[in-house]
Each structure stands twice: as structure tokens, then as C-alpha cells.
Amino acid sequence: THPPPFERTKxxxxxxxxxxxxxxxxxxxxYLYGGQxxxxxxxxxxxxxxxxxxxxFEPPTPIRGGIPLLFPQYSNxxxxxxxxxxxxxxxxxxxxxxxxxxxxxxxxxVDLILKSSDADLxxxxxxxxxxxxxxxxxxGDLTLTSRVKNSDxxxxxxxxxxxxxxxxxxISQIQVEGLQNLDYLDQQxxxxxxxxxxxxxxxxxxxxxxxxxxxxxxxxxxxNKKKTIVVRKEGYADAVVWNPWDKKVSDLGVEDYKRFVAVxxxxxxxxxxxxxxxxxxxxxxxxxxxxx
Ligand SMILES: O=P(O)(O)OC[C@H]1O[C@H](O)[C@H](O)[C@@H](O)[C@@H]1O
Numbered sequence: 001t002h003p004p005p006f007e008r009t010k011x012x013x014x015x016x017x018x019x020x021x022x023x024x025x026x027x028x029x030x031y032l033y034g035g036q037x038x039x040x041x042x043x044x045x046x047x048x049x050x051x052x053x054x055x056x057f058e059p060p061t062p063i064r065g066g067i068p069l070l071f072p073q074y075s076n077x078x079x080x081x082x083x084x085x086x087x088x089x090x091x092x093x094x095x096x097x098x099x100x101x102x103x104x105x106x107x108x109x110v111d112l113i114l115k116s117s118d119a120d121l122x123x124x125x126x127x128x129x130x131x132x133x134x135x136x137x138x139x140g141d142l143t144l145t146s147r148v149k150n151s152d153x154x155x156x157x158x159x160x161x162x163x164x165x166x167x168x169x170x171i172s173q174i175q176v177e178g179l180q181n182l183d184y185l186d187q188q189x190x191x192x193x194x195x196x197x198x199x200x201x202x203x204x205x206x207x208x209x210x211x212x213x214x215x216x217x218x219x220x221x222x223x224n225k226k227k228t229i230v231v232r233k234e235g236y237a238d239a240v241v242w243n244p245w246d247k248k249v250s251d252l253g254v255e256d257y258k259r260f261v262a263v264x265x266x267x268x269x270x271x272x273x274x275x276x277x278x279x280x281x282x283x284x285x286x287x288x289x290x291x292x
Contacts, residue, residue, distance in 0.1 A: 006110050008093075011038075012057035018093070022108040022136045033059055035091035035112045035132050038066035040142050040286075048142075048229075048288060050165040050260035053253035060088045064251045065165045065260075067144065067284075069132065072124055072158035074240075074268045075187070080123060083163065086130060089114055094131055100145060106135035115151075126156035141287035146235075148282075150274035157273045161236060161266030162284050169224040171258050176201040176241055178218040184209040187240075203261070206245040212269050214239040220263060226291045235282035236265035 011017035011031060017038070021027040029039040040048045051065030062068060062083070073084040081088075094113035112132045121127065133145040144162060168174045177200045185191035187208040200221075201207070218239060220229040233239070242262040244252065265284050272280050 006108075015057055015059075018110050020108050020110050020134070020136065024107075024140070026136055026140050028134060028136065028142060030110060030112065030134055031057075031063065032091050032093075032112070033057075034063055034087040034089070035069055035114060035130075036063050036066050036087060037134055037142075037144070038063065042140055042288065048167055048286075050167040050256075052165075052251055052256055054251045054256070056251050059090075061251070062087045064249070067165070068163040069130075069146070070159075070161040070163055070264075070266065071130060071146075071148070072126070072128070072160065074159040074161050074266050077159060077268060084158075084160075085120065085123070086114055089117075089120075091132070097131055097133065098147075100133060106143065107138050109133055109135035126150070126154075126158075127152035128156075137285075137287075139287060141285055143283065143285045146282045147279050148272075148274065149279045150276050153276055155273060155275045157271040159266070159268045159271050160282065161240070161264050161268070162282075163240075163262055163264050164231075164284070164286070165260045165262055166220055166229055166286075167259060168220065168222050168261055169259075171203045171243055171245075171261060173223045174203065174261060175221050175223075176218065176261065176263060177221060178215055179211050179239070179241070182211050182214055184211040187242075201241060203243050203245070206243065206247050208242045208244075209240065210266070210268060211239045211241065213237050218263055220261060221291055223291070228289050228291050230287045230289060231263050231265070232285040232287075233265035233283065235280065236267045236284075237270060238266045238268050240264040240266055 006020040068087040070083040073080040091112040094111035097111040129149040131147040
């Protein structure tokens with residue numbers, strides 16, 4: 001059967017957004033600006049992603065919340081603006097996406113596309129085509145599949161990631177699991193390398209770590225809500241865990257840090273190298289299950 005169509009409408013400040021619903025009442029929203037998922041709701045209507053109370057929906061400001069796309073540079077690891085530029089571009093609906101054999105099971109999805117513009121080539125001289133599929137699975141999970149094609153005549157490399165702001169009931173009542181005994185770069189200390197011996201991460205102050213070569217499955221356990229957010233990733237070797245706590249972030253409300261944690265699939269330590277015509281694929285799959 002065909003997936004139900006999506007609704008194309010105007011969001012905040014008239015920016016175009018797509019609303020996708022499945023037959024069980026789950027939904028997500030994507031802004032064409034940034035190709036950014038800004039909402040994901042379960043069948044009860046509970047919001048599972050965080051959006052800043054001071055989010056600015058005015059291009060070229062990036063939207064603070066949901067799932068920003070980071071490409072072709074993670075954070076300030078190179079000369080480009082923080083996290084690259086695709087989160088500040090207007091994406092289009094991809095009406096003819098190449099098939100995605102590994103995820104034929106989605107109950108509702110949408111495909112977006114972004115091609116490097118002449119202006120992009122001036123700041124990053126590599127022609128690319130970035131395709132994004134956002135899909136709801138039959139179990140209510142949300143999957144973002146990124147496919148980046150080198151449409152240039154020479155090889156290039158990039159770093160990339162996804163920056164999901166996961167909604168949590170209280171940052172001091174959650175733990176992030178799956179990173180024990182791994183090395184991380186402390187982004188508050190000039191990316192000095194440490195080893196994490198803790199069984200899980202808890203939060204009581206600012207934390208900004210780039211974990212290297214992590215397992216593909218990470219968990220965010222929300223004790224108040226008695227639920228676990230399971231984060232699965234493919235193609236992204238590393239993972240960032242971030243909460244700013246009392247660090248001033250201009251487009252974040254003062255209390256907002258309590259309501260989210262960023263657990264980000266990223267490929268940073270080893271940049272992705274693409275030959276002309278080659279395609280790289282990265283997947284983030286999120287599901288919410290009762291706490292175990
Ligand atoms: O303010 P942004 O450019 O959106 O970056 C927000 C945050 O993204 C990542 O999580 C980094 O680890 C942080 O160091 C950074 O502060």
C-alpha cells in the first residue's frame with residue numbers, strides 16, 4: 001500500500017513545513033528551511049523532540065531544536081560556520097528518490113533534497129547532492145537516512161552529523177548509556193582526550209563531549225517518565241553528548257536546558273571521503289520504549 005501523503009503548509013513566519021502522519025496518529029514535521037525535523041509525536045500526541053522557547057525561525061539563523069543536519073563540517077572543527085551550512089539552506093521535496101532497499105518498511109515518509117549552489121561552492125568548493133529521508137516505522141520509530149553524493153569531478157571529504165534535541169522531563173533525572181570505557185574529546189577543554197570509566201553519564205553541569213568510535217546503539221533513560229529513548233546509528237562512527245546547563249546560549253530560554261539532551265551521531269574523527277559519483281549513507285533511528 002502507498003504511504004499516506006504529507007501535508008504541505010506554512011509554519012512559523014510563513015516558512016514552509018511538511019506534516020507527515022501515519023494511520024495510528026503518530027506524526028512528524030519538517031521545515032524545508034534546514035531540512036529540519038522540528039516535531040515528532042507519538043500516537044498519544046506527546047512531543048518527543050525539544051524546541052527552544054526562544055527558537056528563531058528567521059533564515060539564515062539556524063533553528064534551535066528538533067533535528068538540525070550538520071554538514072559538511074561538524075561544529076567548529078574547520079573554517080566553515082559552526083556545523084556547516086545545510087541547516088541554513090532551503091531544501092526541496094525530492095520527487096524521485098533512488099530506492100532505499102534497507103528501509104522498505106516505513107508507514108509514512110518524506111524525501112528532501114539539497115544540491116550545492118554556486119554560493120555554496122564559493123565557501124566549500126565541492127559539488128554534492130544531499131538526500132534526506134525522514135520516515136516513521138511501523139513501530140512508531142523515527143528514521144533519518146542521509147545520502148550524500150559526490151557530484152563533482154574530484155574526490156572530497158567532509159565531517160557530518162545529526163543534532164537531535166531529545167525532549168526529557170528533567171535533565172538531572174536522566175542517564176545516557178552505552179559509552180563506558182570509551183575515549184572522548186572534551187569540547188570544553190580544547191578537545192583534550194580522556195577515557196570515560198563511568199557506567200553511564202548523568203548531568204549536573206555543562207557537558208560537551210565527542211565520544212570516539214562508539215557502539216551503534218545508545219540509550220537515554222528518563223527515570224521520571226519511566227521510558228528509554230533508544231538511539232541507533234549507522235555510518236556515523238562517533239557520538240556527541242551535549243547539554244549547555246548554565247552556559248549562555250542566546251536563542252535558548254534560561255530554563256530550557258532542563259528539558260533536553262543532545263545525543264548526536266557524528267562522523268568527525270575520520271572524515272568521510274567520497275570519490276566522484278560515490279554515495280555515503282548515514283542513518284539515525286530513534287525509538288521510545290518503556291524503561292527497562
Ligand atoms: O550553537 P550551535 O552551533 O547550534 O551548536 C550547539 C552545540 O552543538 C554541539 O552539540 C557541540 O558539541 C556544542 O559545542 C555546541 O555548542
